[in-house]
Amino acid sequence: MYAAHFGLRELPFSITPDTSFFFSSPHAREALNTLLVAARNGEGFIKITGEVGTGKTLLCRKFMAALGDDFVTAYLPNPYLEPRTLLLALADELEVAYEPELDQHRLLKGITARLLDLARARKRVLLCIDEAQAMPVETLEVLRLLTNLETEKRKLLQIVLFGQPELDRKLGLEAIRQLAQRITFHYTLGPLSRDELDFYLAHRLRVAGFGGARLFTPRAVRRLYAASRGIPRLINILAHKALMSCYGEGRQQVGAAHVAAAAGDTLAVRKRRVWPWLAVAGGTFAAAAAGLAWAYAR
Known part of the structure; x- marks a missing residue:
């Protein structure tokens, strides 16, 4: 296209979230630092919100790339899932073996066993959910139950929600007030x-x-x-x-x-x-x- 004309190796303004192009603006730097501090503190729920196009997905990928080898990450780009399907997606990300007809209770037991194995291996497990505003209320409640899984020392699973401002309105619903109370770190991305x-x-x-x-x-x-x-x-x-x-x-x-x-x-x-x-x-x-x-x- 125009790359050679302007002396470029590649196109500089692709909308694909390429972490090599991550721009450390004050907003992005503060958001990334918030995520890293919260993850290393072992917080159960972390939330990042921002309007469409403010760089949430790119921040998510940069954050996961910045975590050390002591973290195991799972990523869900499309969370518009009913509760059991969410658990299936998480099981896939964590490489949990399961039978297709497995019920939700036994599926959760399999995920818990895998999380305990990773904890014994001194690994922290972190689930990043993009476009979290699309998640049904019933599925958000399952997320809250997942963060109940813990040892005497720390949570077995940490969850980071990335979403548009509609996520805040959804978290304000009475039905999931317990989840909203568990979000200890949050940041709102703004424009440049x-x-x-x-x-x-x-x-x-x-x-x-x-x-x-x-x-x-x-x-x-x-x-x-x-x-x-x-x-x-x-x-x-x-x-x-x-x-x-x-x-x-x-x-x-x-x-x-x-x-x-x-x-x-x-x-x-x-x-x-x-x-x-x-x-x-x-x-x-x-x-x-x-x-x-x-x-x-x-």
């Missing part, structure tokens, strides 16, 4: 500030191999912040499209018009607010995309 955006762009470009001077003009960065509100996923989408637009025109530096074109072509931005400079942006991006297609065809 305007000043952080400059460092974020430079960081991802550097990791991707860029060694030149400033690639995004100051006006482009201001427009990028206005369109994205500092939300990393939107920043990545818009920056990627702006680079495509810039490449399609054969230019070496991304300007405000390229960002405007990218914003005009991004539904999440257009639905939220229409700036005056978005009026012709869709057509501008279409023209740039046509130029890009022509460049490929040569």
Whole structure:
């Protein structure tokens, strides 16, 4: 695509949660430190919340990668599961052998036995659940029961919930108030500030191999912040499209018009607010995309 044109080894603004691109902003650094301290203290429940696109999944992966060999981790990316299915998923993650028709009680006994074996081997077990706001209330209650498993010294299983703000509303329900009371560490991820955006762009470009001077003009960065509100996923989408637009025109530096074109072509931005400079942006991006297609065809 445009990587060679800008002297890049790889695309710098992919929305895939690649830990090599993890940006240690104050929010991300505080959240990661909170997770590491809580995990090493043996807390039963830890919670991280943030709006869509603020980097929860990337933080989760960075956190699991930062844990030492004394931790065994399990990861559930899709927790919209009924209670027994959740236990089956956990059993799979912990490599527990079981018969398909095993009932929930015996399944739990098998998981407990495995946790005790790991505890005797001086291993801590940590379950990370992404998109936890999607978890049914009955399944959340099973999670609470799992954290009842403990030795005289510590919990056999620690659980980290990563979710959107809807998770807080769900935890406020009377039916699962006991679970909410057990969350001892929590952190809320926020968007990047305007000043952080400059460092974020430079960081991802550097990791991707860029060694030149400033690639995004100051006006482009201001427009990028206005369109994205500092939300990393939107920043990545818009920056990627702006680079495509810039490449399609054969230019070496991304300007405000390229960002405007990218914003005009991004539904999440257009639905939220229409700036005056978005009026012709869709057509501008279409023209740039046509130029890009022509460049490929040569």
